[in-house]
Structure formats: C-alpha cells, structure tokens
Amino acid sequence: MNKEENEKRLAYLKGIVSNLPSKPGTYQYYDKEGIIIYVGxxxxxxxxxxxxxxxxxDRFKTKVLVSKIHNITYTVVNSEEDALLIENQLIKQYQPRYNVLLKDGKxxxxxxxxxxYFPRVFNTRNINKRYGTFYGPYSNVKSMHAILDIIKKVYKPRTCRFPITQEGxxxxxxxxxxxxxxxxxxxxxxxxxxxxxxQQNMAQARQILKGNTREVQRILKEKxxxxxxxxxxxxxxxxxxxxIALEGFAAKSEIVSHSISDxxxxxxxxxxxKKNAFISxxxxxxxxxxxxxxFEYKRKLAETDAELLNEAIPEIRERFQSEAKEIIVPFELDFKIKNAEFFIPxxxxxxxxxxxxEMNAKQHKFDRLKQAEKLNPEQKxxxxxxxxxxxxxxxxxxxxxxxxxxxxxSGTDAVAGCVVYKAMRPSKKDYRKYNIKTVVGxxxxxxxxxxxxxxxxxxxxAEEPLPDLIITDGGKGQMEVVRAVVEDELRLQIPIAGLAKDNRHRTNELLYGFPPQTIGVPTNSELFKILTQIQDEVHRFAITFHREKRSKHQLHSELxxxxxxxxxxKEQLMKHFKSVRKIKAADIQSLTAVLGTAKATLLYNYFHPTDQNLNKK
Structure with a gap:
C-alpha cells in the first residue's frame, strides 16, 4: 500500500470514528478481505x-493493528455489562487475530x-438445559452472588445434592x-x-431471577x-x-437469555x-x-414500512445465510417465509x-444526520x-x-438586554442594551x-424587519405584558413564546399561545437546548450590562x-493624597503644589465655600 492509498484509508476510518456515538457498545475491525481482526x-x-x-x-501492537484496519462496525447497547456479553460471544465465534482474551472457551x-423434586439454586458455567432452567449469564459476578445470597437468605433453598424423593x-x-x-x-x-x-418459594425466586423483584422487596420491607x-x-x-442489595441488583442482561436461540x-x-429508511x-x-x-434503504415508489420490510428481510437473511425459525418484527407483515414464523413481542x-x-437503527440515522450536518452546517x-x-x-x-x-x-441601576438570534445563531451586532427610564422601583x-x-x-x-418570534425569559406573566404592548398598543402580529422555570429555578417547559399552553419539547432535545441557550445568553448579556453600570456608579467620587x-x-490628586477625605482637608498650598494655582483655587473653593465667601468680603 503506497502513501496515498494509506492516507485515503485513514481518512475513511477517521470519518467513521468522528460519527461514532458516545454510548456503550462493541466495535469490530475488519481487514481488506472483510474478515474481523479485532473485537472490543x-x-x-x-x-x-x-x-x-x-x-x-506508541504501542507496537496498536500500530500494527491500525495498519490492518480497513473498515469499522459497531453495536450500541444499554450498559457496559451488555457490551461485555456481546464481546465475549463475538470473540468466541470469530476468534479475531488480534484478540488475546476470551479465546479459551470460558x-x-x-x-x-x-x-x-426440591429444586436447588446455584451458579454454574456449564449450560445443560436437561438439568434445569438457566438465568444469565452474569458479567458482574459480584451482583450474581448478591442475588444468590438474597435467594438463599430469604427462601433458604437446600444446598445438599441428595436425590430427594417423596418416597424417601x-x-x-x-x-x-x-x-x-x-x-x-x-x-x-x-x-x-x-x-x-x-415450590412457592422457588416460584418467587424465579421471579427475582427474571428481574421481577418488587414482591421480594415488599416482603423484605415488611420484615x-x-x-x-x-x-x-x-x-x-x-x-x-x-x-438495598436487591434494589441495586442490575446484573441480569437485557440482551442475552438462554431461553432465546436462533x-x-x-x-x-x-x-x-421519509425518503430513506434504516433497517436494523x-x-x-x-x-x-x-x-x-x-442497512439504509432508499424508497423509490413511496413504499410503506411494511412493504420495505417485505423486500429487505429475505434479502438480509440470504446475505447472512440465516435459517432462524423465528423472526421478531415490530408489526404485522403480509407475507410468509418458508420454515420461519413472525413474532411481535x-x-x-x-x-x-x-x-x-430499534435503538441501533435510530443511532445509525442520527450518525448519518450528524455526518450530513458536519458537511453542511446550515442543514442543522x-x-x-x-x-x-x-x-x-x-x-x-x-x-x-x-x-x-x-x-x-431593588430597582437601582435598572437595565434590560435584548439578544438577537438569526438562523439559530447569535447575531451579536444586533444586541441592544437599555437603561430603564420611566419605571421607579x-x-x-x-x-x-x-x-x-x-x-x-x-x-x-426605521422600517427595519421585525422578528419572526419573541421569547420571554419568564412564564405566563411576562408573556402577557409583552403581548399587551406588541398586539394591543403597537398592533403587531409577532408570535410570543415563554420559557418557564421550575421551583429549582431550572428551565423546564416552553409556553406558547394565549392563554399559554405547554408545548411538548423534551428537555434533553437539541431544540430545547438551543432555546435555553438563548435564555442563558440574554441573562448573561443583561446581567453583564447591569454589573458594568453598577461598577461605574460605585466608582463615582465627589471629584x-x-x-x-x-x-x-484626579489621578494626580489621588496619587499624592490617597483619598478624597485628605484632599478635602488639604490647605491651598498643598493643593497648589500638585495642581497649580488656578485648579488648586477652584478645588479649594469647592470644598470650602465658607472661606470663599469670606475672601469675597
């Protein structure tokens, strides 16, 4: 591989990396033949x-590995434990060249x-469904022992290995x-x-192992x-x-279960x-x-989701040579596959x-959107x-x-600020500061x-273009007083929204309409974040202006x-006398030595009007 080809390969890989999600999951590296060489x-x-x-x-192994990578895929999961379990399975299945752990079949x-007849409950690494029902696997061994301990202490299952029978x-x-x-x-x-x-105890123990811990928690609380x-x-x-141990138990994987196979x-x-669809x-x-x-599919004839899945499922199963007897889908489909049944859980x-x-499909959609917006920021x-x-x-x-x-x-140094956003970005040249003139208190x-x-x-x-939306930093009250001016006085039709805070002074809802109604915008969404950014910016702008004005007011002196x-x-006087009090107490000779005769006389007469009158007489 020459230098140009290598740079092109690295650029392609870094493009994938830049769009990876900041979530737990597994990743797979492929060589130029499409073979998995590393799972992490x-x-x-x-x-x-x-x-x-x-x-x-600087690690030699890492440099060698990176030099062999030609493609990267990944799977997002809900927790680190789930990532451990998938990694375990993939390493055992593919035995990648550069993985050194988990190859021993453990x-x-x-x-x-x-x-x-009287079931036992214990942990094991050997799975044989003829002997019982298996729950797990558990990547967090400490949590597994915690749940076993709870079962043993609450339900006290037998630990002996005697083949107990009713006749015995x-x-x-x-x-x-x-x-x-x-x-x-x-x-x-x-x-x-x-x-x-x-048997009743064992039935409840099975519920704990399935994750249904509420009943056991109730019993423990009563005790x-x-x-x-x-x-x-x-x-x-x-x-x-x-x-507390039961409450904190979270070792049961939501992904892997021995009851699910093929x-x-x-x-x-x-x-x-809705022109493209992502099928996971x-x-x-x-x-x-x-x-x-x-996989990303492009609609050609405005196909429905069902029609798209009808085409995609046989194609994907053939690509991966899958012969699974059960196919889990999100909704009913109007076709059948030979030797397989559809199931909607x-x-x-x-x-x-x-x-x-679905989470993986949404993440892939999000990655594509981010990639497109990175190339064209205006799209976002x-x-x-x-x-x-x-x-x-x-x-x-x-x-x-x-x-x-x-x-x-308390009404002093009252000011206000107006910030302007254009295309969801601050337009700082349009910001305006206002000294409050007509309001007292x-x-x-x-x-x-x-x-x-x-x-x-x-x-x-000035016939300047009016805004498309006004946002008030406050709830219903602020919205109403703004509406009274904009609509009733000025006869303008400008939409007005409000950002309201909860009792912890945190912005938690967007209000719109009269009377104002709460608009359903998730507080963790990009839109809500940009709205709170606007709110934070106007607060910062107004408070900064207020501090500047207050600072000037506090630094004002009699001079x-x-x-x-x-x-x-003033600088000469303060440097020599150190304070206004000493300047007031200074005689005319001291002032003259600093300022000269004319300014010294002016300053002395200002602080000693009685002496000035006597001089006139």
Missing amino acids: KAKNLKNRVSSYFHKET TYPSICVTKE IEQKKYKACLEYHLGNCGAPCIGKQTFDDY MEAAAAELRFEEAEMHKQRY VDVFSIVNDDS YIHVTNGAINQSFT QRGDKKHLLELS QTRLMKELQDKLKLPKLPYHIECFDNSNI PDDYASMQEVVRRRYSRMIE DDIKGIGTIS
Missing part, C-alpha cells in the same frame, strides 16, 4: 475507538434452578444436616418444610419494619441491607424526509447476539431485543427552525428570534413593557462633580 467493548464508543488513531500511540456464569421422605431415609440447625435450610428432606411451601417495631434492630438492619430481529426507522438486523444464536448490522427478553434493534439550523415552526405552528420559519431580560437590585413587568415598546417603536420608525478637574488632575 467500550463504555464510550467514540472515545475508545478514536484512541486507536491518536498520533501519540463463559460468564449463569444461575441454575434445577428440575429436581415418607420412608425417613434422610437426616437433617448442619444447614438446618444453622437456620439456612427448612429441612424439606425430613418434612419440616412442605412441598407446596418450598424490616416488623423487626424494627419489636426493637430487633440488628435483624432489621440485616433485612435493610438485603433490600432468532432474527428486524426493526425500521425512517429519516425526517440482529441475529441471536444460543442466547447471545453474534451479528448486528444496520409485547414484553420480556424478546421485547428488549426489538427495542435494542434549518432542521431546528423547522422543528420549532412545527411545534409552535408558526406561519413562517423563525429565522429572526429576539429575547429580552431585565436586571436590577423594582417592577419587572413595567420595565419589560418599556423596553419592548421602545424596541419595536424604533424598528417601525467627578467638579467642573475643571479632569481625569489627569
């Missing part, structure tokens, strides 16, 4: 993968509930072991615990409260710790124009994801797999303006937005009306009021 997991995919391409990387442990109990073949005497077992082997009671009421505080603390999962997400494909074998890809592990597939601004227009049902695109805010301390509503009145009266006179005493004279 990451808490943050973007940070982890980009680290391979830093110039300061797997993460699972929890088994046996099919015996009736014939009294067994004896109670030490675990019974220690209180760790109910001794069903000698009839101390009934079969029905034991904790009962022990506390009877002043058995040590026992209450023990129940509390078990409750399944295809498909989901579809449309882009904003996940394949599960032996309870673990081993393939995950997202409503809950459980299969529903989680469908949600994961237009999208946000269009989104705001749709949310507020505005008559035209809100290209020109203005926002106002007041600032004062701390009256934010009256101050806001004065500023809005002055702002738009002047714009009307500033004396005509004929300029800046240089």
